[in-house]
Amino acid sequence: MHHAFAELWARGWTAMVLAALGTFQVVRPGFFYTCSVYFDRARKKLSPAQSERLQRVLDARSDAEGVSPNAERYAGIVGIAMAGLELVPAIPFGVPYAIYCLAGALTILSSYVQIRRATQRRAAPLVPRSPFDALPPAMIAALAACFSGVALFAIYPPYRAGAIGVGAAMLILAWIAWRIAGSQAVLFGDDPQLEYAVDERLRANRVSGTVALACAPAVVLVGTTAVWIPSAYQSLGAVAMLLTYVAFGVAMFVNLMARRGADRLLSRTNG
């Protein structure tokens, strides 16, 4: 009875969040994943000429990526559909939320697949690059800690299926983050220094955003249900909750720092 009420509460709350996020994406597509959203803060500190220069680079990049607002609308529709599924008791708790996060990450990945055939003329920086430049050890540690929290949660039988589903989604999201971290640079040679700075920022923002997406379902699963766990499993729940909360905090901190990095964008270029 205790567990049944806890699950009902957690499902209702998560469904509401999913429906709100999904509706927002359908109504205002482009808010989450388009290029320019990562540079809104930086733009405020630029002169009109610098802002125009940045906009030219971002427009060229957006055209090359070809991510239409519809891609994000589809992710929003997935969110709304998952809100409904979250209320179905037969489906393990947290799995619909994880599927929604996967849809968001696939929207990001699709842009990287698309830009392979972006243009006839391409430029490249003559600098060796490593996926670890965009995926720092703190992010990897956060992912591992979150995954450990979910794995611990799998010991509690009523949430075992949900923990396995969320864990699988986390692994797929981690793979997507790794692919984005190791993806090619997209420079057209018109303003290569700024294009390169934008490319680096986009990569870091999108990787950290995907890692945060990977950690989010773990927080939802563990955070909304750990407090309802029976006393026999309380210490286990507390450890799992601590791990996921700290890890999610680290992931969000790195994500925010990556976004703030865009403020220093033009100071590293000629503009």
Added chain:
Amino acid sequence: MSDFFLVVDDTLETPPYRQIVEQIRGAIERGALQPETALPTVRQLAGDLGIAPNTVARAYTELQSEGWLASEGRRGTRVASKTPAASGGDRARGLRDAIDRFVESLRHRGFTPLEIARELARITEPS
């Protein structure tokens, strides 16, 4: 932040591997690429330029055989610590070759020799 960028243009007559060779060699000669500077892997550069890895590998091989680059196995490819001294003759020949290819590509795009000569004269005229 990189100060040097390679640009490969599919629409030019010059094959992509030759464009890479000339740009890297030119950058080393100008000092834009210093000795011992690490270069990207063949796979990374090919991905960034959107061309086949074999094309980049061919360019690196040619530059290595000429002594401009040095391969260090798993450590990757670097600018050679002692690059070939560019004699006056080499420089003149390199410049002539580059101009020949440039003019040829312009003629393929429909410009007449007179138009090209006039424009080159305007650009090179001392201000």
